[in-house]
Amino acid sequence: SVPKGPAGFHVLSHPLQGGTDAEKHRDLLAAENERLRQEMKALEGELQRQQQAPCRDCPHLQEKAELQEQLSQLQREAEETRARLVELDLEVQQKTNRLAEVELRLKDSLAERAEEEERLSRRLRDSQETIASLKSQPQQIKYIIKTVEVESAKVKQALCETQSRNQYLQEQVGMQKQVLKEMEQQLQSSQKTEAQLRAQIMMYEAELERAHGQMLEEMQAMEDEKNHAIEEAFSRAQVEMKAVHENLAGVRTNLLTLQPALRTLTHDYNSLKRQVRDFPLLLQETLRSARAEISQAIEEVHSTNRELLRKYRRELQLRKKCHNELVRLKGNIRVFGRVRPITKEDGEGPEAANAVTFDADDDAVLHLLHKGKQVSFELDKVFPPQASQEEVFQEVQALVTSCIDGYNVCIFAYGQTGAGKTYTMEGTAANPGINQRALQLLFSEVRGKAADWDYTITVSAAEIYNEALRDLLGKEPQEKLEIKLCPDGSGQLYVPGLTEFRVQSVEDINKVFDFGHIKRVTECTNLNEHSSRSHALLIVTAQHINKSLSALGDVIYALRSRQGHVPFRNSKLTYLLQDSLSGDSKTLMMVQVSPAEKNTSETLCSLKFAERVRSVELGPVSRKAELGSWPSQEHLEGDSPGSSAPAGRGHASPSPGHLSSRSASIRRKLHTSGGWWDTWRAQTGSLCPLRLQPTTHGKACSGEYRAAL
Numbered sequence: 264s265v266p267k268g269p270a271g272f273h274v275l276s277h278p279l280q281g282g283t284d285a286e287k288h289r290d291l292l293a294a295e296n297e298r299l300r301q302e303m304k305a306l307e308g309e310l311q312r313q314q315q316a317p318c319r320d321c322p323h324l325q326e327k328a329e330l331q332e333q334l335s336q337l338q339r340e341a342e343e344t345r346a347r348l349v350e351l352d353l354e355v356q357q358k359t360n361r362l363a364e365v366e367l368r369l370k371d372s373l374a375e376r377a378e379e380e381e382r383l384s385r386r387l388r389d390s391q392e393t394i395a396s397l398k399s400q401p402q403q404i405k406y407i408i409k410t411v412e413v414e415s416a417k418v419k420q421a422l423c424e425t426q427s428r429n430q431y432l433q434e435q436v437g438m439q440k441q442v443l444k445e446m447e448q449q450l451q452s453s454q455k456t457e458a459q460l461r462a463q464i465m466m467y468e469a470e471l472e473r474a475h476g477q478m479l480e481e482m483q484a485m486e487d488e489k490n491h492a493i494e495e496a497f498s499r500a501q502v503e504m505k506a507v508h509e510n511l512a513g514v515r516t517n518l519l520t521l522q523p524a525l526r527t528l529t530h531d532y533n534s535l536k537r538q539v540r541d542f543p544l545l546l547q548e549t550l551r552s553a554r555a556e557i558s559q560a561i562e563e564v565h566s567t568n569r570e571l572l573r574k575y576r577r578e579l580q581l582r583k584k585c586h587n588e589l590v591r592l593k594g595n596i597r598v599f600g601r602v603r604p605i606t607k608e609d610g611e612g613p614e615a616a617n618a619v620t621f622d623a624d625d626d627a628v629l630h631l632l633h634k635g636k637q638v639s640f641e642l643d644k645v646f647p648p649q650a651s652q653e654e655v656f657q658e659v660q661a662l663v664t665s666c667i668d669g670y671n672v673c674i675f676a677y678g679q680t681g682a683g684k685t686y687t688m689e690g691t692a693a694n695p696g697i698n699q700r701a702l703q704l705l706f707s708e709v710r711g712k713a714a715d716w717d718y719t720i721t722v723s724a725a726e727i728y729n730e731a732l733r734d735l736l737g738k739e740p741q742e743k744l745e746i747k748l749c750p751d752g753s754g755q756l757y758v759p760g761l762t763e764f765r766v767q768s769v770e771d772i773n774k775v776f777d778f779g780h781i782k783r784v785t786e787c788t789n790l791n792e793h794s795s796r797s798h799a800l801l802i803v804t805a806q807h808i809n810k811s812l813s814a815l816g817d818v819i820y821a822l823r824s825r826q827g828h829v830p831f832r833n834s835k836l837t838y839l840l841q842d843s844l845s846g847d848s849k850t851l852m853m854v855q856v857s858p859a860e861k862n863t864s865e866t867l868c869s870l871k872f873a874e875r876v877r878s879v880e881l882g883p884v885s886r887k888a889e890l891g892s893w894p895s896q897e898h899l900e901g902d903s904p905g906s907s908a909p910a911g912r913g914h915a916s917p918s919p920g921h922l923s924s925r926s927a928s929i930r931r932k933l934h935t936s937g938g939w940w941d942t943w944r945a946q947t948g949s950l951c952p953l954r955l956q957p958t959t960h961g962k963a964c965s966g967e968y969r970a971a972l
């Protein structure tokens with residue numbers, strides 16, 4: 264079945280041989296690859312052995328690490344080479360497979376072609392035989408023609424038949440020729456295909472050859488590379504080994520030089536060990552002496568502290584005494600005047616003109632122009648309209664200090680409606696008055712002493728209205744409270760059931776009094792339902808105000824004249840303020856006046872009252888003289904502006920002698936008149952609301968009295 268012809272044989276046999284070669288090559292390559300791997304492995308082992316041998320002795324970890332790094336680099340390179348080899352193996356395998364496929368296809372097409380050639384050859388042979396047989400036939404025809412010529416129409420017919428047969432055969436011959444031609448063409452195309460296939464095979468062979476060559480080259484290159492890498496690694500390893508050896512030598516030298524130092528260290532270590540062994544004892548000893556020293560120092564500090572504390576307390580007592588003495592010298596009842604500025608409410612025109620002037624050289628004097636005449640007054644201190652809240656407080660703060668020292672203190676503002684009582688006592692949020700500032704001072708002083716003293720500050724708020732005392736902070740504000748003597752026999756007064764709040768800051772106090780204020784506002788509102796505020800004061804509460812004011816006047820008079828009996832109990836107000844008005848108590852009255860022309864009558868009354876109150880207590884020396892200055896009812900009644908003997912300073916103050924000569928009749932007259940306060944009230948013909956303010960409280964309504972002790 265193998266087709267004849269050298270070309271066909273060659274084409275068929277060559278790829279088979281080629282396939283065998285490729286397999287051989289692949290096997291060879293695989294063997295080579297394996298051998299290379301083995302070599303590589305052996306080299307790596309060798310390298311590792313070489314690298315490990317010095318590294319065992321090598322103390323230099325860094326060098327060891329570098330060597331390991333190089334080794335791993337080499338291993339990586341070997342890995343890459345191996346991967347490349349595997350890739351090449353794969354490529355060769357693929358190419359071999361493709362070649363085998365091509366060979367198979369070629370084999371099939373050659374077999375087909377051989378069959379086709381066989382078939383065509385057979386047909387050619389048949390055709391040639393047919394042609395040969397046909398060629399031998401014409402002589403027979405000639406013979407038949409001749410016969411036809413000789414013979415009859417029957418023969419002619421036979422001749423025609425023969426001719427047509429001949430014709431048919433010639434057509435057959437033509438057709439066969441055509442077939443032959445086609446077959447020849449087919450043969451040519453087959454030959455052409457064969458040539459193409461051969462060219463393709465040659466191309467494949469060339470490609471295979473080239474791939475083989477390339478593979479060999481790459482293998483060679485890899486081999487070279489591997490050898491090179493191995494050589495390099497080897498030489499590097501040698502260099503590193505040398506360096507390691509050198510280092511080792513250096514270390515050995517160092518070791519030799521270090522040995523003496525080591526001996527010294529060992530010696531030191533031993534002596535240290537001995538010291539450590541002895542250290543606890545030493546430490547105990549040192550600690551004992553240190554403890555003793557510290558205890559001694561602490562004891563010294565303690566005794567110093569005790570001494571300091573003793574001195575401090577003594578100084579504190581001294582300060583208290585001095586302060587008290589100072590306040591006493593200044594007078595237990597001090598009277599300040601404050602003139603508010605002209606306000607919008609004063610209106611415009613002559614009525615709103617300023618009627619108050621001051622003495623540039625004496626801050627205790629002011630002049631009032633009343634009905635065209637100037638009347639002068641002397642108080643303890645006078646604040647002009649431009650005086651700030653701060654300046655006012657500066658003068659008051661000594662009293663607050665007294666309060667901290669344990670004295671009862673009473674500060675109250677007095678004056679006609681709108682004269683500035685609220686402004687002075689309460690002030691505004693941005694510019695607080697005496698109350699807030701006093702409380703601030705109180706708390707800051709207390710905080711300063713907190714380390715050495717225990718302070719408790721409690722607040723209460725009560726209202727005296729129509730001679731009824733009510734608790735403004737209590738749960739039952741309508742309940743009337745009583746003022747009673749303390750059952751402990753101290754002689755102190757107290758209000759049973761009066762609510763007390765313990766406070767620690769000004770804010771606490773404000774909260775407490777805001778609460779009280781709310782209750783009070785309600786009361787005021789109820790009051791105002793019936794009449795206007797001033798009217799209500801005049802008509803509804805006139806009697807009780809009078810009673811309280813009279814009582815206050817009587818009390819002050821009794822105090823002034825040092826009478827055995829001071830009628831504190833004549834009114835709730837004086838009774839409640841008893842502690843704040845008697846003994847070592849200190850009282851400050853701030854007389855508020857309006858500078859407006861239209862208010863001069865009331866301003867005059869207020870200032871006269873202030874001047875008289877001031878004259879009550881001015882210390883032991885002046886007391887006698889002042890006693891004589893207390894005006895009689897008649898005196899007060901006739902004490903109109905511009906009169907010949909007002910208490911004002913604008914007129915010559917009466918001499919002590921002159922005053923004492925008048926004192927007896929004055930006292931008598933005062934007694935019979937029921938007190939100067941009545942006189943004053945009668946004279947003014949209207950009521951100036953009195954406001955009492957405690958040191959720790961600042962809310963009140965005009966026309967009524969309240970006090971907190």
Ligand SMILES: Nc1ncnc2c1ncn2[C@@H]1O[C@H](COP(=O)(O)OP(=O)(O)OP(=O)(O)O)[C@@H](O)[C@H]1O
Pocket residue numbers: 602603604606648678679680681682683684685686687855952964965966
């Ligand atoms: N020294 C002052 N400086 C500036 N304004 C003042 C001063 N004194 C009072 N005033 C202002 O005058 C007006 C009346 O003052 P205030 O309300 O304090 O009077 P009051 O005596 O408390 O009146 P009332 O008895 O009716 O309560 C307020 O507008 C207040 O701000």
